[in-house]
Amino acid sequence: MTLGLGQALAVAARGIGGLDAVVAHAGTTHAGTPHWLLGAVAILGIVAGIGGFRALRDGARSDRFGAGLLSAGAVLVIAGTIGLVEIQIAPQATPDWTEWFPVVNAVSAIVVALGSLVVVRWKWPERPRYVGLGLLLATWIAYPTLLPQEGLTNPLGYLLAAAVPLAVVYVFYRDAGAAFPGVLTARVPALTAVVTFALFGVFYLFSAGTLSMNPDLTADIAGQGFVTPYQVASPLVYWPALEFYFPAIPLSGYVSLGSLLLVAILGGLVASNAALAARQLTTGGTIDSPRAIVGTVTTAGATACGCCAPAVYGAAGAVFGAAATPVYWAFMDPSSPVGGLFFAASVLILTGSAIRASHDPACAIPRESESTGAAEQAA
Template sequence: MAIGQALAAAAVGGYGSGDLGAVVAHAGTTHAGTPHWLLGAVTLLGIAAVIAGWRTVREGERSDRFGAGLLSAGAILVIAGTIGLVEVQIAPAATPDWTRLFPAINAVSAIVVALGSLVVVRWKWPERPRYVGLGLLLAAWIAYPTLLPQEGLTNPLGYLLAAAVPAAVLYVFYRDAGPSFPGVLTARVPGVVAVVTFGLFGVFYLFSAGTLSVNPDLTADMVGQGFVTPYQVASPLVYWPALEFYFPAIPLSGYVSLGSLLLVAILGGLVASNAALAARQLTTAGSLDSPQAIVGTITTAGATACGCCAPAVYGAAGALFGAAATPVYWAFMDPSSPVGGLFFAASVLILTGSAVRASHEPACQIPSVDRPSGEPNASD
């Protein structure tokens, strides 16, 4: 099995469906000579730094720059530690019988999401049918590989659905985000935060989903030979053109596909939007008036950024608990598992709702002096 096939199989378990073979995974308790307990400690240290930085900025105990520095350092440590943990995954040899229920669970999950969208929107936002449309599209995303022949890997409907979901999200933002939302993204501090967050999320996603690796499984004829070759990856939903590569000098291996870039654009864009809104609230004089919105935005963005990369959950669990994490493997890494689709749907719904809600907070309003046509405000 080529490097890309191994990595693609791991990534497929998160958001699509595929027939690329078994997952090739690493074994052992070290990563590139580094003990797993040390990688776990780095991750926990990063979490502690993020919490300390948040408290510093929130309570004004020291300068905002010190708090922002702690937040940034913590985020880097969390991403570095998590990447190290998820790079080592134990692949069970036998498929348990209960995985045969996955297609049925997939179909039931899609029905629940569709009906739930109808009920919730009818109850809370009857004047906004576009929310039902987004919910139905996400339900179709979950059910797609179960309902179509051969998992719909070559069906044109898959490409249409993959384009319809981000289009629906953009339409919801266009109709429901506050009038200040575009200004928030163009303000200096929120704009920088959005760009940095998007970049960090992209790196985290690509490693946690298995599309990139610095600890590849190599066959004897691959060692020391770099290459870049065209490839096809069955994620998300359908086959996407990709480039598979291996650079032994780094070492770095993996693939980049149009499908993976689409997922990074959707999820990374939503996470970055939430982060920009949170940054705007934290750097505005009115931020103290809406602490619940700030906490909700940051918590939602952070939790979903991790949650949407479902393979990372198994990677960390397998690295820490070994073979005892086998059931988690099949829940998160099996291509037919409903977990990946549910994570994706929940991520899109929660992050979209969080951003729309936060964009209406008073702290996010952009005075005219903050807009590109005027002089920027000192708080930006």
Template sequence: MLGIELGLWIVYPVLLTNGEYTSLFGYALVLSVPLTIGYILWRDCLGALSTVLRDRTARRFGGGVALTVAIFFMFAAGFLSFVPEEGVNAPETATVAVLPTLFPLVTWPTVEWFFPTIPFVGMLSIGVLIVIGMLGGLIGLNAAMVARLWISGEQTELTESTAGTAAFVGANACSCCGPIVGQFIILIAGSSAAAPVYWLFVDLASPAGTLFLVTSIALLTASLLHTVGTIADSPICTIDERLSASGVRAD
């Protein structure tokens, strides 16, 4: 089901919009993906996640990684910035407005702000928070799993479980490195050649950006499912379960 939803996420802008970006199907599709991921985690990962999150070190490490990645992603994707774009219509005073923005898939009421004295500009919507929450949450849970394996001394399985996270980093490398690549292209071929590259690799509404996004979600979910087997078979996990059953705190 998750694979079908992610596939529809890719083809929706091309086949299903008919120029309309306020379709109820688009909103339902965006909301269904995190619900499906939540169901998968509840069905197949609840026991292992409960064991891992009882460990204070793993819990704090996963939460810190999730928060760091979410903030980094928001700055890399342009949702937050301390370098506002200059233009003829750029406001000269502090401005907060609600405007419709196309991401993800459909238009969402978006709170946009600009504080020129800092300077600080940003935009947030329910759709953006859903995407950031999915990526940050999945990365944080994977990081907590890795931390738990490291603490328990499962070095072999640690290497295997890290492969899924590394695949995610590779899939999103273009989104983070796009601005740097654009600067090189400006130096070599001029600004007119850099604009399409920026749109293709950095703009999450582009076909490549959408493909990177859904691929990252799939890889992170698969990595988490793969690591669950390792955590479930870990000797430390078995000891934790016995301690919990006897009424002793596992952490």
């Protein structure tokens, strides 16, 4: 006995033929909380985050104050966004213009592939590995459109899902420089990376709809918890998953190997950028132009739009109501090119940002401890 949550969320992520689009939660409040209040919490978090960043940059107050304000802002943004995700309203009729999604998807993949060739040839002709990463991401975008039955059971989907993170790791290995591994050995950057990864994981799992604290219940299963094996069609292919419901919390959803893969890719890139930004802050680097921070903030929006589409539609629905229906189909329809495009953009922007930031002199790890130890031995 299940909630049927896995079926709905699987369609939202990458689609299963023959099923309707994800059934979102109806209503205008979440646990008695109005939509506008949840939106205000998210906006307050953004303001607090900006204030914390400015405090760290200007050094007007202690670093602890700036870090605390920045952390509080992140928590408020995540809490407000999760609340908005939980109160979506799903339209019933599918508009005619969604029939063009497969064509737009294929064209978008071609543009990404050709764009990778042109840009790399123009700026980095000595780094063909960038073309390889771009072609893999273009294939990711086109995959569900070009293969029969969206390629949900094709072995090529599993190979592609493994090839993208391997390509990102290879690019990091070749181009991030010797400073990047050393950054992760410093206490503050390492702690920043861990906290950032954890926060991103929570944000992603709720905003992508894989977890919910406002489950759709029926009279037959109310109060009955369960954990059951399942299959989820995201990303690209079917992945083994566990669907669950814990009424005492309440918490429902699923965890699949595919969702963990996406969290590892995007969360790892976001955490890497955050660690590099923390290194710049703690060493007094060129914080007026923090490359890692700019990349992380820029891509956070892209990731929320594409990979965490329910968050975008939840916010739009809270503000505009039924007028946000086009946003629902643009972001939630399985054949829409938006998800694949923003995933590709997120990977490219975050990877490029981390590589550039890793070469900042501020990210070089000083060997003060070794020098101090040698001086003490000589004395």
